[in-house]
Amino acid sequence: MRLPPVLRLVARNFASNLDPLTIIIRFGQPAITIVVLGTMFSSIISTNVTGGTSYTAFLVPGMVAFQMITGGVVSGNLFWLDRRWAMVEQIFSGPFLRSEYLGGLVLTTMLFSLVGVGVMMLVGLPFIGLPALSPFRLGAVLLTVALGSIFFAGLLIALGTRLRSANAYFTIQSFLQLFVIFLSTVYYPVTSSTPKVLTVIFYGNPLTYAADTIRDSFNARLGPGDLVSLGVLGGLAAVAFGAAIWGFRTMDLGPIQ
Amino acid sequence: MDPSAPVLETYDLGYAYAPDRFAVRHLSLALRRGEVLGLLGRNGAGKTTTVRLLTTLLPPTEGTAVVLGQDIRNGGRGLRSRLGVVLQSESLDFVTVERNLTLYAFLWGVPREVAKSRAEEMIELFELGPARRRKPWALSGGERRRFQVARELMHDMEILFLDEPTVGLDAIARRRILRYLRERARNGLSIVFTTHILHEADTLCDRIAVLHLGRLIALDSAEELKRQHGGAREVSLTFAAPLTGELRAELGRELTARGAVVLAEEPGATVTGRLAFQASAAEELLPWITGWSQLHGMAIERIGVESATLEGAFLGMIEANDDDAPEEAPSAGTARLPPGTGGLS
Numbered sequence: 001m002r003l004p005p006v007l008r009l010v011a012r013n014f015a016s017n018l019d020p021l022t023i024i025i026r027f028g029q030p031a032i033t034i035v036v037l038g039t040m041f042s043s044i045i046s047t048n049v050t051g052g053t054s055y056t057a058f059l060v061p062g063m064v065a066f067q068m069i070t071g072g073v074v075s076g077n078l079f080w081l082d083r084r085w086a087m088v089e090q091i092f093s094g095p096f097l098r099s100e101y102l103g104g105l106v107l108t109t110m111l112f113s114l115v116g117v118g119v120m121m122l123v124g125l126p127f128i129g130l131p132a133l134s135p136f137r138l139g140a141v142l143l144t145v146a147l148g149s150i151f152f153a154g155l156l157i158a159l160g161t162r163l164r165s166a167n168a169y170f171t172i173q174s175f176l177q178l179f180v181i182f183l184s185t186v187y188y189p190v191t192s193s194t195p196k197v198l199t200v201i202f203y204g205n206p207l208t209y210a211a212d213t214i215r216d217s218f219n220a221r222l223g224p225g226d227l228v229s230l231g232v233l234g235g236l237a238a239v240a241f242g243a244a245i246w247g248f249r250t251m252d253l254g255p256i257q
Numbered sequence: 258m259d260p261s262a263p264v265l266e267t268y269d270l271g272y273a274y275a276p277d278r279f280a281v282r283h284l285s286l287a288l289r290r291g292e293v294l295g296l297l298g299r300n301g302a303g304k305t306t307t308v309r310l311l312t313t314l315l316p317p318t319e320g321t322a323v324v325l326g327q328d329i330r331n332g333g334r335g336l337r338s339r340l341g342v343v344l345q346s347e348s349l350d351f352v353t354v355e356r357n358l359t360l361y362a363f364l365w366g367v368p369r370e371v372a373k374s375r376a377e378e379m380i381e382l383f384e385l386g387p388a389r390r391r392k393p394w395a396l397s398g399g400e401r402r403r404f405q406v407a408r409e410l411m412h413d414m415e416i417l418f419l420d421e422p423t424v425g426l427d428a429i430a431r432r433r434i435l436r437y438l439r440e441r442a443r444n445g446l447s448i449v450f451t452t453h454i455l456h457e458a459d460t461l462c463d464r465i466a467v468l469h470l471g472r473l474i475a476l477d478s479a480e481e482l483k484r485q486h487g488g489a490r491e492v493s494l495t496f497a498a499p500l501t502g503e504l505r506a507e508l509g510r511e512l513t514a515r516g517a518v519v520l521a522e523e524p525g526a527t528v529t530g531r532l533a534f535q536a537s538a539a540e541e542l543l544p545w546i547t548g549w550s551q552l553h554g555m556a557i558e559r560i561g562v563e564s565a566t567l568e569g570a571f572l573g574m575i576e577a578n579d580d581d582a583p584e585e586a587p588s589a590g591t592a593r594l595p596p597g598t599g600g601l602s
Contacts, residue, residue: 002366003366005334008363008364008366009364011363012350012360012363012364015352015356015360016350016351016352016357016360017350017351019351081351085347085348085349085350086344086346086347086348086349087348087349087350089314089344089346089348090342090344090348091364092314093312093313093314093337093340093342093344094337094338094342094364094365095334095337095338095365095366096334096337096364097333097334253309253314253315
């Protein structure tokens with residue numbers, strides 16, 4: 001049986017670009033964060049700050065949200081390497097549409113992120129147990145991660161279509177990753193004592209909405225605010241994906257370094 | 258589809274990077290089924306752009322082409338699924354050579370069993386056996402190139418585009434690939450082949466299109482191009498006895514009067530019985546030379562006439578069409594040969 005082109009591309013993305021070491025590091029880093037940071041900070045951070053839960057219980061949903069960055073980065077890097085090694089041009093010279101290649105990348109991102117969600121929940125299991133996720137709340141978590149993955153993948157792919165140097169791409173990607181993660185509520189909550197400037201920056205960051213929504217799902221506190229967050233995330237995902245499509249349509253396939 | 262109909266036709270095809278910067282312009286040519294068409298030209302002549310246009314990687318800004326009955330402006334997946342393309346740039350996946358081959362076949366929807374046996378065939382044919390478990394970065398330049406051609410042959414196609422496929426290959430590997438391509442062409446595969454190795458084009462191609470500054474300046478068989486554009490060829494005369502200065506001067510004058518360019522002796526050469534000259538119609542001068550030698554009692558021991566080469570014809574065509582190029586034709590009676598005009602026969 002011949003798979004549809006998008007699925008063939010997804011299978012190829014996994015087979016050709018995701019070596020075991022990359023996968024271990026991508027998932028291992030947040031897993032270690034849960035274990036080490038969670039354990040160490042749980043004893044020194046008051047549960048008053050983290051909304052009545054232990055710091056580990058606060059951190060696990062944050063690391064689940066983090067997976068959308070991981071997925072986005074994986075996709076962005078896949079695309080960059082394909083471009084660098086002329087595989088984009090080679091694939092486009094074959095029986096594929098540009099939209100299928102882009103669809104394949106986004107699907108790869110989502111799959112990677114969703115596997116990451118499972119891994120993070122598994123790592124958090126000994127510390128916080130299984131979160132009581134109803135189908136609706138689980139759906140909210142998965143939807144949030146999916147939308148966030150599309151946002152970050154779209155952003156990095158759009159960037160990859162414009163930049164012609166690996167140095168520039170990886171520098172900007174690392175910079176973005178660092179700031180997006182640390183200026184969000186992945187590691188710490190926004191409280192009344194958070195400086196105003198940081199609060200504004202935190203809430204200008206889509207990862208904050210994602211982390212808050214996932215945390216509320218884990219703690220059975222989903223409310224109308226989370227729906228707004230999902231709406232904002234959906235809008236940003238649409239914009240980033242649109243930018244990626246535009247980048248693809250106007251991309252110069254010539255050599256890059 | 259009529260089997261004798263061209264599989265590819267271009268009509269005033271052109272591509273401009275900017276309004277006044279054309280990479281290819283007014284390109285009109287055709288390719289028949291089972292034909293090997295060579296695209297020759299200097300760097301930047303428009304060969305790669307032509308390949309990219311014909312494989313729909315670039316949209317034309319002027320004219321169009323019909324490939325396998327489909328206009329390239331509308332031909333998408335349906336058209337590309339009938340083409341094979343070996344790009345000039347290295348394109349690689351980060352898995353072993355063997356896995357690269359089967360993975361590429363998978364991308365093209367080749368059934369797994371067919372892919373496995375074809376991968377074995379390609380590994381054997383392109384001598385990739387020792388490299389089959391190596392990843393691309395562990396391959397030599399020649400192995401990478403062989404691998405890239407092998408990978409493209411993992412799927413079926415009707416037209417194969419090869420953009421400088423033999424760069425970095427040793428003579429044996431090159432010959433092997435060319436022989437294989439010739440065989441495939443005999444079985445109906447049409448091939449568009451770009452190269453800077455003119456001997457290859459001479460050996461492989463049924464017809465050769467010469468591009469210069471984005472325009473087609475010649476399209477014919479290698480033999481015909483050599484005949485029409487071969488230009489001056491070197492003739493080397495060896496007399497049985499040394500030529501005196503007087504006889505040498507007289508022969509030189511007479512040859513120059515007949516349109517030949519006598520080549521200067523190496524500085525410090527002693528008087529010998531050798532004289533070399535360049536002439537466009539070298540063979541036509543030979544009866545006169547025989548007559549002259551008999552008249553002066555100078556027996557000729559050997560006459561060497563340089564065979565016409567595609568390289569000579571190519572250089573002649575480029576010079577004739579290069580408005581910006583400095584005039585290289587000698588105006589005086591003596592000159593040295595331009596480099597690489599081939600050996601004597």
